[in-house]
Amino acid sequence: MKYDRVYNFSAGPAMMPESVLVEIAAEMLNYRGSGMSVMEMSHRSKVFQQIRDEAEADIRKLMGIPDNYKVLFIQGGATLQFAMIPINLMKNGVACYIETGAWSKKAIAEAKKYGDVRVVASSKDRNYSYIPDCSDLDIPEDADYVYICENETIHGTTYFKLPDTKGKILVSDQSSMFLSRPVDVSKYGLIYGGVQKNVGPAGMAIVIIREDLIRDDLDPKTPVYLSYKTHADADSLYNTPNCWAIYCCGKVFKYLLDLGGLEEMDRINREKAAILYDFLDSSKLFTGAVEKKDRSLMNVPFVTPSKEQDAEVVAATKAAGFDNLKGHKSVGGLRASIYNAMPKEGVVALVEFLKKYEAEHA
Numbered sequence: 001m002k003y004d005r006v007y008n009f010s011a012g013p014a015m016m017p018e019s020v021l022v023e024i025a026a027e028m029l030n031y032r033g034s035g036m037s038v039m040e041m042s043h044r045s046k047v048f049q050q051i052r053d054e055a056e057a058d059i060r061k062l063m064g065i066p067d068n069y070k071v072l073f074i075q076g077g078a079t080l081q082f083a084m085i086p087i088n089l090m091k092n093g094v095a096c097y098i099e100t101g102a103w104s105k106k107a108i109a110e111a112k113k114y115g116d117v118r119v120v121a122s123s124k125d126r127n128y129s130y131i132p133d134c135s136d137l138d139i140p141e142d143a144d145y146v147y148i149c150e151n152e153t154i155h156g157t158t159y160f161k162l163p164d165t166k167g168k169i170l171v172s173d174q175s176s177m178f179l180s181r182p183v184d185v186s187k188y189g190l191i192y193g194g195v196q197k198n199v200g201p202a203g204m205a206i207v208i209i210r211e212d213l214i215r216d217d218l219d220p221k222t223p224v225y226l227s228y229k230t231h232a233d234a235d236s237l238y239n240t241p242n243c244w245a246i247y248c249c250g251k252v253f254k255y256l257l258d259l260g261g262l263e264e265m266d267r268i269n270r271e272k273a274a275i276l277y278d279f280l281d282s283s284k285l286f287t288g289a290v291e292k293k294d295r296s297l298m299n300v301p302f303v304t305p306s307k308e309q310d311a312e313v314v315a316a317t318k319a320a321g322f323d324n325l326k327g328h329k330s331v332g333g334l335r336a337s338i339y340n341a342m343p344k345e346g347v348v349a350l351v352e353f354l355k356k357y358e359a360e361h362a
């Protein structure tokens with residue numbers, strides 16, 4: 001590898017496309033004749049305005065975002081959205097949550113501060129190793145929304161079919177699957193993602209919200225920054241935004257458009273995931289931690305028969321140039337995060353390594 005980089009299987013922050021990093025490096029000291037870096041630039045300048053506007057236009061094109069949805073760039077990562085969602089969307093004070101792991105549990109805990117939270121389905125009984133049946137949920141008439149974590153970063157599950165919300169608004173945390181496959185935005189009231197998993201640097205969430213859900217009648221004590229209206233009215237420039245993250249994400253949007261869009265990204269991601277899952281399915285040493293029908297294409301947790309061997313494999317992979325394969329403590333074992341920017345060669349090389357390890361330790 002030209003830049004002596006490792007295959008980084010981190011769950012986030014995670015790999016970015018190398019060609020994007022090269023472009024960013026080339027523009028670091030003097031962005032297109034402006035005489036300055038994007039980090040040094042006024043967020044009110046014409047040159048930054050163009051960066052912001054292009055980023056929005058490009059993500060709209062990529063995801064096919066309808067005109068009646070706003071795209072907001074908000075600081076505070078995905079975690080701030082756990083609070084902003086109930087603060088802004090709980091009108092009746094009732095919301096339904098589907099509990100599929102650590103990230104939905106955090107969202108539930110936060111929402112409980114603001115209203116009546118009904119957990120209408122859960123996969124807790126088998127340590128969140130599957131997506132519960134969401135075809136006939138008990139959703140109260142006055143529910144303001146139904147909330148899902150569409151790809152569970154820690155537990156490695158994903159929804160291949162969206163829940164039947166019985167006509168209520170669907171709210172989705174797409175942090176660890178953002179831009180990994182096509183989505184029909186019109187099926188959601190709100191989609192959000194922290195960008196450091198699958199797009200760019202940490203410190204920002206992208207929120208895609210249907211315009212009619214943006215309210216001007218929030219509790220007057222709501223911090224101005226936590227109202228979606230503040231960000232929507234100011235085109236995400238109410239205060240100094242995370243200019244650097246917007247710029248880097250914009251580069252990734254262009255990279256994905258050039259690649260052929262989200263259909264092509266999805267094809268590549270399926271191919272990569274299949275290489276790893278086919279190996280796990282045929283291995284006698286390694287076992288996938290998730291029910292087959294619900295397996296994430298982004299985060300792949302797997303285990304050996306013992307904790308000691310898990311640790312040994314993690315150490316061996318690290319020594320061989322595969323980084324960050326240690327599983328999350330709540331699942332144990334190993335986890336390979338194979339986001340958009342992980343090249344197919346990285347997955348192939350990892351599987352070759354694990355095969356060899358298995359043969360040597362049979």
Ligand SMILES: *Cc1c(COP(=O)(O)O)cnc(C)c1O
Pocket residue numbers: 012076077078079080103149151152153173174175176194195197203
């Ligand atoms: C990482 C992650 C979060 C939290 O993201 P931050 O930007 O660190 O707040 C929330 N949800 C999911 C699904 C995640 O993977």
